[in-house]
Amino acid sequence: MRLRNITGSREMIRESGFVVHEPEEMRGRWKEAFGSDAPLHVEIGMGKGRFLMDMARLHPEISYIGIEKYSSVLLRAIQKMQEDPLPNVKFIRMDAEEIEAVFGEGEVDRIYLNFSDPWPKDRHAKRRLESRQFLKRYDRILKKDGQIEFKTDNRELFAFALEELPEAGWRAKAVTWDLHGDPAMNEGNVMTEYEERFSSLGNPICKYIIER
């Protein structure tokens, strides 16, 4: 989801109070950043932030951090927050490859991956957010009983993501290849922007919940 480059987006982000500008400095201290002992949930590749903000409205007892690589996309999330500021949401502009520099060991309670970029070429597999390389990073920052939830309509990416689990020491707690047709897994589902777009085209949505 790379929006047309918006002139001045970096400057606008720099001035935004919703963005944590030196996130490495908060490593191991995120509860202080929120001024709350609430559990910490992180969405990686949040895009324009619709899912994260809907979740934050539904769960004021959770602190949410949205990570996004591109300024032009993050800017859209900031604009939404300006319309409806949420005290339990913060944003970080970064590449998730650096995630261990930003969160301490076991600091995160849950990670959401929604409609991640597929990186279809084999030689780019390690860039997929569900690859064994990323699962190992998540292993270090996630609490012992922490979980990861992943949704996509890309069945090849989903098959790859399932194959990666044993390689990195994870196991599936729940799996569906048709989330909206699975009443148990779909209960309380909050749609992402991409989920709405692709399910309206008739694409079934795949989801896993994993743990160690």
Ligand code: SAM
């Ligand atoms: N999660 C949103 C949704 O479901 O509507 C957006 C999905 S969009 C296809 C994927 C987003 O992940 C893009 O905004 C992209 O910039 C971001 N992204 C991809 N790789 C990333 C990475 N390594 N670090 C941070 N963000 C990343």
